[in-house]
Amino acid sequence: MDNSGDPSTRSWSTPVGAGIAGCVGGLILLGGAILVANDPAGSVLMGIAGVLLVGLGAYTLIVRPRLELSPGNPATLTVRSLTGRRSYTPDRVERIRLLSMRRVGRRVGQLEMDVLDDDAEPGGPDGGFSDDARLLVFSRWDLGTDLISVVDELRAAGFRVDDDR
Incomplete structure (x- = not known):
């Protein structure tokens, strides 16, 4: 998926919709964990699943683009992670x-x-x-x-x- 503004640069990352869906699904699970508070085991499991899903959704939205290819002589490959960007020729x-x-x-x-x-x-x-x-x-x-x-x-x-x- 090309998410770049510069047409000569190609970039790839998880679709935005998937990140938003993960965050929304995680919030729904967290709400469900509160609603079933009379079932402690279910509440804990739903709470953990909700936090993990929100974390995954947020990660996919923050770490964009995941991989980017910039043309040139030589071309540059940029990888993005939570710790920042690193470029490689x-x-x-x-x-x-x-x-x-x-x-x-x-x-x-x-x-x-x-x-x-x-x-x-x-x-x-x-x-x-x-x-x-x-x-x-x-x-x-x-x-x-x-x-x-x-x-x-x-x-x-x-x-x-x-x-x-």
Whole structure:
């Protein structure tokens, strides 16, 4: 899902409606927990579920966009989390990998990235991957779109992508 204002920049994140629905559903559960106060166990369980759902909804609304690709020479990949934004150029991304696995009778995908922070040395001792690489994992929920289209755009921007399609 492209949520950017600049047409040359692509960004992906969980749809706004999903975040709002999570917050509203969590508030409904919290209200229900108050209404069933005469059932302590049910009230506690509904309260915990409500707090978790509000937290998930708020997270999806705060951490936007989750992944952003800015064109240029070199292209820049920006990842946003609760701790802030981090940007990576193709030389600081060791590997991007699209995984497809079977779960509960259907195929689900994950986008894995091995990235190097500013103080990390590229390449391991045997010429492989660095021991200082951080693993970032994104699902369709995180990016709000089909992972194959994201992988294709990252590859077109100059990032090295491994996929098992």
